[in-house]
Amino acid sequence: MTLRGVSPVPREARPFQGEAAGVVTRLVANAIDGTVGAVVLVGGYLGFNAVLFLLDPRGFQFTGASMFVSVATASVAMLVYFTATWATTGRTYGNHVMGLRVVNRYHQRVRTLPALIRAALCIIFPIGLLWCGVSRTRRSVQDVLLRTSVIHEWLPRHDVAASELLPEVPEARA
Amino acid sequence: MPEAGSEAPAPDRASFFLLNVALEVAARAVAKVGLVGHGVHAVARPVAHVVLRPPLVPTALHPATVLGGLARGGSARRPELLRESTDAINQAIAILDLNAIISRLDLEAALDRIDLARLTTELIAEIDLPEIIRESTGAVASETLREVRMQSHFGDEAVARAVGRLRLRGNRPADATAPTGPVAPQPVLVGALAPTSAGSATRTT
Numbered sequence: 001m002t003l004r005g006v007s008p009v010p011r012e013a014r015p016f017q018g019e020a021a022g023v024v025t026r027l028v029a030n031a032i033d034g035t036v037g038a039v040v041l042v043g044g045y046l047g048f049n050a051v052l053f054l055l056d057p058r059g060f061q062f063t064g065a066s067m068f069v070s071v072a073t074a075s076v077a078m079l080v081y082f083t084a085t086w087a088t089t090g091r092t093y094g095n096h097v098m099g100l101r102v103v104n105r106y107h108q109r110v111r112t113l114p115a116l117i118r119a120a121l122c123i124i125f126p127i128g129l130l131w132c133g134v135s136r137t138r139r140s141v142q143d144v145l146l147r148t149s150v151i152h153e154w155l156p157r158h159d160v161a162a163s164e165l166l167p168e169v170p171e172a173r174a
Numbered sequence: 175m176p177e178a179g180s181e182a183p184a185p186d187r188a189s190f191f192l193l194n195v196a197l198e199v200a201a202r203a204v205a206k207v208g209l210v211g212h213g214v215h216a217v218a219r220p221v222a223h224v225v226l227r228p229p230l231v232p233t234a235l236h237p238a239t240v241l242g243g244l245a246r247g248g249s250a251r252r253p254e255l256l257r258e259s260t261d262a263i264n265q266a267i268a269i270l271d272l273n274a275i276i277s278r279l280d281l282e283a284a285l286d287r288i289d290l291a292r293l294t295t296e297l298i299a300e301i302d303l304p305e306i307i308r309e310s311t312g313a314v315a316s317e318t319l320r321e322v323r324m325q326s327h328f329g330d331e332a333v334a335r336a337v338g339r340l341r342l343r344g345n346r347p348a349d350a351t352a353p354t355g356p357v358a359p360q361p362v363l364v365g366a367l368a369p370t371s372a373g374s375a376t377r378t379t
Contacts, residue, residue, distance in 0.1 A: 010320060024329030
């Protein structure tokens with residue numbers, strides 16, 4: 001439950017809520033997402049082989065997928081994962097763990113098509129993330145192209161008006 | 175509500191207005207009296223000294239001596255008087271029927287005039303109730319998560335500082351970077367790209 005006017009965010013983290021996240025936080029979040037993707041893919045591979053084993057136990061052997069098929073499968077899975085999470089809650093599991101949210105230039109949730117394009121760009125050109133470490137506005141290449149941002153937002157729900165919960169920005173940072 | 179409360183006329187807004195006016199007038203009067211008293215004290219002090227200790231009069235006959243004797247007597251009797259007054263207050267409390275008094279008060283009306291929701295919210299914010307809840311019920315995992323988030327944020331700030339220094343070094347003119355003697359640190363220039371300014375530049379709201 002969130003009380004109006006009382007932020008559940010820890011006091012020391014309140015000053016940077018709503019600010020763009022830096023490269024370290026985003027790399028950690030992406031590492032978590034990569035781990036999630038790897039777990040899903042390995043689980044899918046094992047599940048697929050389990051089905052094959054049940055169908056033909058005597059002639060079973062692990063299927064060997066080519067590099068192209070593996071990369072394509074992983075890319076599609078991550079594309080779906082990124083698009084679905086950014087377009088619905090605005091945060092992947094890695095974003096959720098690190099308290100981040102992907103928003104558009106109006107500070108709102110990105111729509112499905114921009115989320116899809118952003119996901120594709122992130123998969124095709126993942127090193128573009130490092131640009132947010134150099135950029136003054138902490139935007140990756142994908143953010144610059146799509147005018148999106150990844151902000152700190154530790155609140156668990158987006159439907160709570162941010163203006164009600166975000167503290168006033170201290171003058172030193174304003 | 176008790177019958178006595180229903181018989182008494184309800185105070186209207188005009189009554190409260192008059193009460194507020196009276197209070198304000200009284201407060202101003204007290205303030206003025208305080209100022210006047212301060213001035214009178216400064217003027218009357220030498221006069222009082224002469225009156226209390228008149229010259230050419232034996233010390234035993236000084237008014238100050240007489241008053242001092244009275245004060246000593248009062249000081250000696252003070253514990254007894256305090257005890258007597260305390261006993262009197264206790265007897266009065268014993269006689270008073272507090273339940274009857276409370277039953278005559280319109281507490282609901284008084285509570286209606288208080289914005290309890292706002293008061294509660296301010297109280298919770300002031301004592302940082304979420305922090306207390308986190309500390310009392312937070313699992314180790316959530317504490318670790320919070321620490322990871324904070325550390326990664328500090329990492330972001332460190333990267334921003336480093337990039338800011340590099341950017342500053344790249345923008346510095348060539349002749350300015352060729353020192354002729356010991357180079358003094360430039361905290362102002364470095365501080366200009368410190369995390370505070372970097373953070374403000376990234377505010378997206």
